[in-house]
Amino acid sequence: MAVTEAERRAMGRALELAAQGPRGVNPQVGAVILSPDGDVLAEGWHHGAGTPHAEVDALSKLTPGAARGATAVVTLEPCNHTGRTGPCALALIDAGVARVVYALDDPGAVSGGGAERLRNAGVHVESGEQADAAHALIDGWLTAQRLGRPHITVKWAQSLDGRAAADDGSSQWITGPAARADVHRRRAAADAIVVGTGTVLADDPALTARDGDVLYPHQPVPVVIGSRPTPDDAAVRRHPHSPVFYDTRDLRAVVADLHARGVQSVFVEGGPTLASAFIAADLADRVLAYVAPVLLGGRRLALTDIGVPSIDAAVRLDIDEWLPLGTDLLAIAHPATATDAHDEGAA
Incomplete structure (x- = not known):
């Protein structure tokens, strides 16, 4: 399934949100949750080390069950590991998200692999949307x-x-x-x-x-x-x-x-x-x-x-x-x- 116009707009917004986060040991990441009809349900971004990641920040603004069947648009592949916070891929699965569109693969040997975990759970995943813009935003972190x-x-x-x-x-x-x-x-x-x-x-x-x-x-x-x-x-x-x-x-x-x-x-x-x-x-x-x-x-x-x-x-x-x-x-x-x-x- 191709990326929709609503998802493209949401990715542009997610990049704007990501830029509000601090540059540091963690990447700047933004997320937008869309309803099945393409309406914005919630937004979030990563506020710094030790705080909820962008996906969880967005999900926290919804009532339980409100994300079931929704699409998560994220600037970086949802993480697949437990650090100071839990894996975002699992949080999306538990919330009932049906589709994830993200810009860049997570290069981390430990944190990467979220897309595969999502697919194994039956979530439809699309990658590469506005990858160049996402790369430009966190190029320093990627180099590090x-x-x-x-x-x-x-x-x-x-x-x-x-x-x-x-x-x-x-x-x-x-x-x-x-x-x-x-x-x-x-x-x-x-x-x-x-x-x-x-x-x-x-x-x-x-x-x-x-x-x-x-x-x-x-x-x-x-x-x-x-x-x-x-x-x-x-x-x-x-x-x-x-x-x-x-x-x-x-x-x-x-x-x-x-x-x-x-x-x-x-x-x-x-x-x-x-x-x-x-x-x-x-x-x-x-x-x-x-x-x-x-x-x-x-x-x-x-x-x-x-x-x-x-x-x-x-x-x-x-x-x-x-x-x-x-x-x-x-x-x-x-x-x-x-x-x-x-x-x-x-x-």
Whole structure:
């Protein structure tokens, strides 16, 4: 049975509901319950870890028996495991739901399999409705499921001859206003923004995401890596989120801890030393290189040692897009060995 027009509308609504939920260790999921005639009976979404999943949230708004013969439209395959809450597939079966339409398969080895459980119970199941939109909504969570860590974007700005600053260390501004506005839009799409203590001490960045002088509604959590102390009056300490500090050079330990905190996407723009360290550690899923038509010369390279002793060991990239931004050019790329990295993550 093909997806009906009422079910398509319900999926669009379920995606809107899903976006109201918090980004974190659990995916954002929305659900709409339809009567056999296609009328909306109830809506729900996942409000965060430990709260009812979207399907159960929607079912909780109905009287017992009201969902019998109904259709559940959900943005992610109903789960099939017991964690802090019970399996949603079983909740739908027990409620008497006759049909389930969902967008994306659950990739979890433990949580997946809900569709099969539903079918075995006699529920008609359709998958793939508006899958692209659902993927775009939770792409960070999907990457975290696949990699076991956040999706990591490494960004830098450089002159045409590959310098991040003039020889005296001054770097504001290599790129123009269009490129800087693009950076802020991408910051706003990330869960965390990462710099080193060297950048904090040299530039005193606020690490906020701004649209002109106005803060974007979503702000990335500021993360500072390094052993040198951050001054009490540093701008980063006035960020809307409390900064997270790591006194370590173990980047894998850092991203593991961020993952445990529910961070799904990381935006690294901490200067040449930190950017090079992430690339050398094979922790760059996407590269954003903003190139300005200016020559600086000197020693201040945009990247330093990334562990490439010869041309045979070069880090090869696949270009996803060349994006003109005023007089500047943005190269959006991913490591050539990570064939699907460009399809996932929030850069």
